[in-house]
Amino acid sequence: MTVLAGGIAAAVLGFLGLIFWWQQFVVLLAGGIPIALLLGGGLAIYVGIDEFKDKKEESIAEANKEKELEQAKRELEQVKAKAERLSKAQEDLQKAKAEEAKHKEEAEKVKKNTKKKAEK
DSSP states (O other): OHHHHHHHHHHHHHHHHHHHTHHHHHHHHHHHHHHHHHHHHHHHHHHHHHHHHHHHHHHHHHHHHHHHHHHHHHHHHHHHHHHHHHHHHHHHHHHHHHHHHHHHHHHHHHHHHHHHHHHO
């Protein structure tokens, strides 16, 4: 309640002060407007420069991302090619192992045949 009473008293005194010292208030307001415009303009210039820098950094980052993406694509293609070569090599190895098994069987048959012929 005391805050409300204090607020009302301050508002009444402020209103009376404006009425009695209107000329001084207008002079103060006339002096404050150019300062406010000057500070607001300086702030706008600062924000504009900062925004320009951000756009420049963003475009550089975008270009770097594109370069990294291209490099990643090239690396992926290299890995795919290597995987294909390895897959083909594994298939060749399996074929070679199958041929080796055939040759071993044939060698075993030849050994058995030569033993049989030697025994006869």
